[in-house]
Amino acid sequence: MSLDLTGLSLGPELTDVMQRLTQVGAELQRLIARNGIDGDLGASAGTNAGGDGQKALDVLADEAFMAALQDSAVAYYASEEQDDILTFGSGALALAIDPLDGSSNIDVNVSIGTIFSIYPAAKTAEASFLRPGSEQIAAGYMIFGPQCTLIATFGHGVLQWVLDPNSGRFERLADLPRMGPETSEFAINASNKRHWPAPIQAFIDHLIAGADGPRGRNFNMRWIASLVAETHRILKRGGVFLYPGDSRRGYERGRLRHVYECAPIAFVITQAGGAATDGYHPILDAIPDSLHARTPFVFGTAPKVRRIARYHDHPEEAALIPDEHLHR
Numbered sequence: 076m077s078l079d080l081t082g083l084s085l086g087p088e089l090t091d092v093m094q095r096l097t098q099v100g101a102e103l104q105r106l107i108a109r110n111g112i113d114g115d116l117g118a119s120a121g122t123n124a125g126g127d128g129q130k131a132l133d134v135l136a137d138e139a140f141m142a143a144l145q146d147s148a149v150a151y152y153a154s155e156e157q158d159d160i161l162t163f164g165s166g167a168l169a170l171a172i173d174p175l176d177g178s179s180n181i182d183v184n185v186s187i188g189t190i191f192s193i194y195p196a197a198k199t200a201e202a203s204f205l206r207p208g209s210e211q212i213a214a215g216y217m218i219f220g221p222q223c224t225l226i227a228t229f230g231h232g233v234l235q236w237v238l239d240p241n242s243g244r245f246e247r248l249a250d251l252p253r254m255g256p257e258t259s260e261f262a263i264n265a266s267n268k269r270h271w272p273a274p275i276q277a278f279i280d281h282l283i284a285g286a287d288g289p290r291g292r293n294f295n296m297r298w299i300a301s302l303v304a305e306t307h308r309i310l311k312r313g314g315v316f317l318y319p320g321d322s323r324r325g326y327e328r329g330r331l332r333h334v335y336e337c338a339p340i341a342f343v344i345t346q347a348g349g350a351a352t353d354g355y356h357p358i359l360d361a362i363p364d365s366l367h368a369r370t371p372f373v374f375g376t377a378p379k380v381r382r383i384a385r386y387h388d389h390p391e392e393a394a395l396i397p398d399e400h401l402h403r
């Protein structure tokens with residue numbers, strides 16, 4: 076057993092799938108630590124279904140998860156790296172996965188990870204994933220960084236484990252506390268500013284104006300370009316993340332993928348007391364129209380996420396709403 080699930084009643088199928096996911100995670104952390112010794116995990120390795128360039132580690136991670144899950148309770152496997160949903164058998168579960176998130180960071184030794192999302196299998200492969208994220212029964216991510224951490228939700232708060240490199244086992248830590256309402260950090264790829272829609276431009280302009288602007292206080296910015304690392308920081312110390320749709324060709328719906336990136340992160344964040352939207356509507360209520368569909372994505376501390384929605388309704392007043400009026 077690679078994962079301490081003591082005291083959790085997940086049922087035999089989900090327990091087994093979590094064990095298999097974390098076995099692969101522990102192996103990926105080991106391989107990543109040896110990058111450059113045997114080969115280059117950041118080397119180009121083709122193009123995936125979504126048209127993104129693949130790195131050697133993208134392909135290797137996808138193959139490792141596929142091999143580990145083929146004879147498990149996973150009936151349907153939907154991966155960022157596969158054109159179509161794969162059918163493994165007649166098990167009770169459907170698993171969507173971003174096998175390697177943050178690939179642009181592989182060759183610069185910055186945190187990367189795996190994002191997973193689990194549903195009860197539906198009648199067909201498509202129906203198992205093209206459904207509201209609120210129907211997920213489990214979701215989370217592993218981060219491959221200074222520590223290998225697993226964050227997961229099974230619908231009752233957010234749990235965390237850390238991989239003990241001595242034993243190869245994920246040890247459970249205290250559950251994550253709920254996110255507080257206060258925060259002063261935001262995350263967005265600001266190089267795209269000229270392409271953003273007006274409400275996002277106004278929101279960010281007001282944050283950057285700091286104490287001299289309508290918000291009347293200073294804010295701080297971070298951008299790692301690994302969704303897992305950004306999520307982890309926001310879970311631990313609050314803040315807000317934005318990848319809006321923009322006017323670049325192919326980015327009308329942003330960059331991030333609904334099924335295997337945004338829905339699972341939204342499940343984790345809302346279970347931690349935060350909020351997750353497409354800028355306006357809750358992500359967990361939306362139904363993606365295809366496996367690799369993109370969605371604009373805003374998540375983090377709930378009042379901040381709600382304020383961004385207000386910039387769409389009332390851009391002139393949104394900056395002036397007191398935080399305490401955004402608690403619901």
Ligand SMILES: O=P(O)(O)OC[C@H]1O[C@](O)(COP(=O)(O)O)[C@@H](O)[C@@H]1O
Binds near residue numbers: 175300
């Ligand atoms: O390079 P950009 O446009 O800032 O995008 C960064 C985003 O792209 C991603 O790397 C996409 O994920 P993949 O590496 O799985 O394709 C996210 O982790 C990150 O938030």
Ligand SMILES: [Mg+2]
Binds near residue numbers: 173175176177302336
């Ligand atoms: Mg990703």
Ligand SMILES: [Mg+2]
Binds near residue numbers: 133
């Ligand atoms: Mg990926």
